[in-house]
Amino acid sequence: MENTKEYSNGEVTIVWKPEICIHSGICARGLPSVFKPKEKPWINQHGAPTQDITDRIDKCPSKALSYYMNDKPQANG
Numbered sequence: 001m002e003n004t005k006e007y008s009n010g011e012v013t014i015v016w017k018p019e020i021c022i023h024s025g026i027c028a029r030g031l032p033s034v035f036k037p038k039e040k041p042w043i044n045q046h047g048a049p050t051q052d053i054t055d056r057i058d059k060c061p062s063k064a065l066s067y068y069m070n071d072k073p074q075a076n077g
């Protein structure tokens with residue numbers, strides 16, 4: 001089973017798969033108020049508006065980060 005962590009702000013759920021993350025730091029550089037690699041938990045899902053979070057997740061090169069909106073069924077892939 002793939003290890004998956006989820007972080008919900010009530011509107012969007014951030015999904016992170018640590019085994020896929022290549023630690024490029026793109027998420028942290030783009031949105032440091034949410035993605036904090038030096039902290040635990042490293043994702044603060046309340047650190048930015050949902051739109052900013054989803055825009056940044058779309059830029060994750062490895063697709064270790066994904067998300068689903070809480071009012072819609074989760075899309076696979």
Ligand code: SF4
Binds near residue numbers: 023026
């Ligand atoms: S952008 Fe994606 S691959 Fe890069 S550190 Fe963040 S989660 Fe990992």
